[in-house]
Amino acid sequence: MKVAYWPGCVSRGFTPELHGSMAAVAPLLDIELVELDRANCCGAGVIAEHNQELADTLNARTFALAQQVQGADLMMNICSTCQGAQGECQERLDANADYRAQINETLQETEGLTYEQGLTNKNFLWLLVEEIGLEKLKAMVKRPLTNLRVGPFYGCYIVRPTDRLGIDAEHPRDQYLHWVIEALGGTVIDYAGVYKCCGFPVITMNKDVSLKQAGTHLADATDAEADCLVVPCPLCHLNLDLQQPLAAKKVNRELAMPVLHLPQLVGLALGLEPKQLGMNKHVVKPTSVIDWTTSVVGAPVAA
Amino acid sequence: MPAHDVLIIGAGLAGQRAALAAADAGASVAILSKVHPVRSHSVAAAGGINAALNPGDSWESHAYDTVKGSDYLGDQDAIEIMCREAPDEILHLEHIGVTFHRSDTGHLGTRAFGGASAARTYYVADITGQAILHVLYEQLMKHHETVDRYEEWFTTTLLQDDDGHCIGAVARNIRDGRLEVFDAKSVILASGGAGQVFKPTTNALICTGDGIAQAYRIGAPLMDMEMIQYHPTTLAENGFLITEGARGEGAHLYNALGERFMEKYAPNKLELASRDVVSRAEQTEINEGRGFPDGTIALDITRVPRKRTLEALREIVNIGRDFAGVDITREPIHIRPGMHYIMGGVRTDVDGQTPIPGLYAAGEVACVSVHGGNRLGANSLLDTLIFGRRSGEHAAHRARGVAMPKTSSRRLADVAAEIDEIIRRENTGGRRISEIKDELGETMNRYVAVYRDAEGLARAHEIVRRLKAEAPTAAIDDKGTVFNQDVLGAIELGYMLDVAEAIVVAAQERKESRGAQFRTDFPERNDAEWLHHITISRNGDGVPEKGTAPVRFTQWEPQERTY
Amino acid sequence: MAEYTLKLRRYNPESGEAPFWEEFQIELEPHRSVLEGILKVKAEIDGSVGIRCSCRAAICGSCGVRINGRAGLACHTHLGHAADSGVHADGRTITVEPMGNMPILKDLIVDMxxxxxxxxxxxxxxxxxxxxxxxxxxxxxxxxxxxxxxxxxxxxxxxxxxxxxxxxxxxxxxxxxxxxxxxxxxxxxxxxxxxxxxxxxxxxxxxxxxxxxxxxxxxxxxxxxxxxxxxxxxxxxxxxxHGIVDRNNGHRHEQAFVTLVKEGGLLHEAELLPRSYGGDSWFGKFHPAAGQELLSSLPVITTALLRGKVTPKGVLAPHKLPKDALAAVQAITEKVERRRPRNELNLYITGYDDSPGAGDGDVHPLAADGDAMTSAPGPNPHRPTSASESESA
Missing domain, CATH: 1.10.1060.10 (Alpha-helical ferredoxin)
Structure with a gap:
């Protein structure tokens, strides 16, 4: 399928391995990524906190650019925060025609763009389950993650608020990460932090609180004997991986919990090599996930 | 041992308003409630509060509507006071922070309400009671130095001295089971109504008639107890309230044939006739087979512009969605008349004084009587605030001339023994508290509802008497002290049974149809014989003693009542 | 009628025992509330179960509890929904425990x-x-x-x-x-x-x-x-x-974020942190507060550099938008920031348009040509359309 692809900022900044791994995995899943290279930062909720109309206009711009991609089925992102922040703006834009008209006026003036109500914007996780389908995904697995104990870490923006994110009995999107791990042959580890906050948004305001949150969840996952965590959000990754050494100190624990981006976990199961997926770029080396001598996860790659 | 000039029992609107007024008048004040104040049932009052504040309106018009609504049973002097003081009370509330919704010009906005000849209902969306209650609680937090709050304390007994003056109360701290005597120069009962006597009811689980029964037990007469308001629009499923504000905003009622049947019963006011009139019309439609198969009527709110509904009737949008699975902005919702309010209560004068010196009552627990046979929508909040304030002020003044009483600790021991008896009760195969309560509620709702007759009332009385005999043998499960809700439930059941008997006896006594009391065996209003209040007083453990009290008239002669 | 297992967290401070789970079997219709279920337990099985409750209609705020690990009102949660929701749902069992972050007094009652x-x-x-x-x-x-x-x-x-x-x-x-x-x-x-x-x-x-x-x-x-x-x-x-520059770096962080997006169209994280501490300009990182912060983050930064996660080039010359796109972002920012009072849509006040497209007469020529990216009007206009039409594919 063809998607208007919004990679977000962080995947091209501090977590380049996310961008890279998505690019590596997409062809295997038959996803054609048309990168929105003119689109702008989603604002991560911070721009909205400063000026709601600014955030709404900037995201309407991104949506309008996505709607210009000929033949695309939908817009896809690889960052929970983008999903959440853009979804919040889209809710307002879609709810009120007058407001939308005002925003579009600004877009018109600057670039001649218009956002048309009703864009479909899905995180890679949702796309995997809802567009590609778990059965199909299962069939593509070359290297099942057998015996790999994976802790899902959803992050906030992709599971709350459930109404806005369309999570209901028919679309239990707050369970998709569980399902994907299982479909890839791994074992889901239940631990206290599954739906909690990584703490990243307050890292500059209250570092103590921020790192305590990250540290607590990592420690809980460690206690639950997870081999690794998987995240659909690069900001979570920053606090859980990049900051893990500091977080460990904050909670007085020895922590060495590898944290994988979702495309990396998928890529491993689909037979890609750890290096192709940029897993060498993590702060916490994913040694418990990967046997570096054989580059094999769990089971050997099926022929 | 706590001692205060004024002790207020109950912390809904009447209680909090009384506390603030008494403190303002310089008294030392304690306010005590079995629930945290913001949990009080005033929180559920939805539609608004009446006052003739608009330039084109007058307090006389408001008073006349109230008198007419009461079916001429309301005391006109009290009604005049309430309606005259209403505008200042609204402005007071506005100044302390109630977020009344505005008109386009930024002035206080109003909505139409039943039985009113002008749109004079001030409102905060459809959470008016909640908004006022929470703002009053803000004021209590602000004035924490002058008002002592006892939250989650359950009153068991009102105390009297040898002269019969009320001098305080015994209460149990729900958190740890500790009993305490609260000495007070004046006691104000503000503990609300008794809706739980009926099942179903719009009333909260806490509305168990505690104060009505407590006053009754120490000899205070009850008045107008037969006057039970059935609200025209309660949710069929569970009896939840759908505010009259819906009809005020323009919603219509339809029977199963699609007829707007109120055209027959109240050709002028239609859906906005008095509640007794609308409820009776609905019940007639249902009884005569024109209701929906589940015994309901359709309330069509889709006529109200959707934006307006979402803004001004948000709570019932939620109730419809969450408790009936209906989007009221898109489809009618099924309703029926349901027990909502008790016009009667502890008899008081216009300053809240009961015939027992030192004992006051205000709000639904009291009967001033401003509602008479039928209360107008949006007059109950007003009643609580006006007479809450007046009680608080009067009690504070009275306290200046009285010495602080002292209760002997023996009274405490007596109460402790009574509670112990309940907790220690052996389970000898008697009925559970919940069974007795359910049978009571269903009995009342069957025989003492919109339509009544001698036979049904006699049956109800017989059942209530039997339940009174059964209650003292009902054992409870919780033997502890911390949050023993079981033992409180047993005490509340006793209160409810007392109140129920008073209601039934009064309904039997009034052999006419007036306001909320419709006797199919006496279908006409009979001013010649029954234009007076019925009082009920305790008579040992026997059948309550009936009495009468005159209706006080000022300027409105009884007329035929049409809407 | 359906059967449910109410798994209640019990705690009696007088017993000297630790909190424990107790299961009660009840029968009620699925659209009845969890509170009704608990009240049934109290009425018929064990009157000592402690829970605050009063109005039953989500207005008095008494019955806050955690149902299947999430806080809410017991009276406002349907049994059927509760039994079917959550990762561990089995269609029958509902766990109810006291709210978090507050001390427990008894069973489901906390010290508010x-x-x-x-x-x-x-x-x-x-x-x-x-x-x-x-x-x-x-x-x-x-x-x-x-x-x-x-x-x-x-x-x-x-x-x-x-x-x-x-x-x-x-x-x-x-x-x-x-x-x-x-x-x-x-x-x-x-x-x-x-x-x-x-x-x-x-x-x-x-x-x-x-x-x-x-x-x-x-x-x-x-x-x-x-x-x-x-x-x-x-x-x-x-x-x-009010232009309050707080000591928590809250406002600076926000300012820095907005400025960075304005300057580059994308977020440049390497600059965001120091500016959040030091102030909203390229010089922010030289502010003592920023220096201190960078120092404490040094080991993290070193590791990131060593792993090739962050490159010096990436830090100094971040990814930016094409010039004309950036100009558009800047024009938008300037225009919107000038608007006074701020244009703030509160859906709580305005509600949602009756149906998607209402009042939205003409379709702009530059909008997507097909309707693949534009969902059909869903049954529930309250829901963002991104959510409502996923399964049809």
């Missing part, structure tokens, strides 16, 4: 005074009248009163406090309910101390900038108060309206 009410008291929860107090009412716009009604609608149930993830690690955090309460006055044009109120909460180490933006309070709230959204509005009033 110790946490919730203390925090409410902390925000000076009463109107401080603008003088002179008018003889009649204050004349204020209708929209303002509807706006603060959103926070007035809070029923003080504590569900948001229970599930606040910041409070979980920082018990001193003022928290969602009290912040919403604060907005009730900050947004009230009759209040005299808007500046003092937001200044106080912005400067507090555990104030409005302590919120991690996790949405748990929005999710938990049964009344649509959206406490987190109110916190964001408090931040806007503090930062954008």
């Amino acid at each position: 005074d110790a946490v919730h009410w203390k925090k409410i008291q902390r925000v000076t929860p009463w109107l401080i009248n603008k003088e002179p107090v008018p003889e009649r009412e204050y004349i204020v716009p209708h929209e303002n009163m509807v706006d603060v009604t959103q926070t007035m609608a809070c029923i003080q149930c504590g569900a948001c406090v229970s599930d606040c993830l910041s409070m979980e690690v920082d018990p001193l955090f003022v928290g969602p309910a009290a912040s919403a309460r604060a907005y009730r006055f900050v947004g009230d044009p009759r209040d005299a101390e808007q500046y003092e109120r937001v200044k106080d909460l912005a400067e507090d180490r555990h104030g409005i900038y302590d919120c991690t933006h996790c949405f748990n309070c929005i999710e938990a709230c049964p009344k649509g108060v959206a406490p987190m959204s109110q916190i964001m509005r408090l931040r806007r009033v503090a930062g954008a309206d």
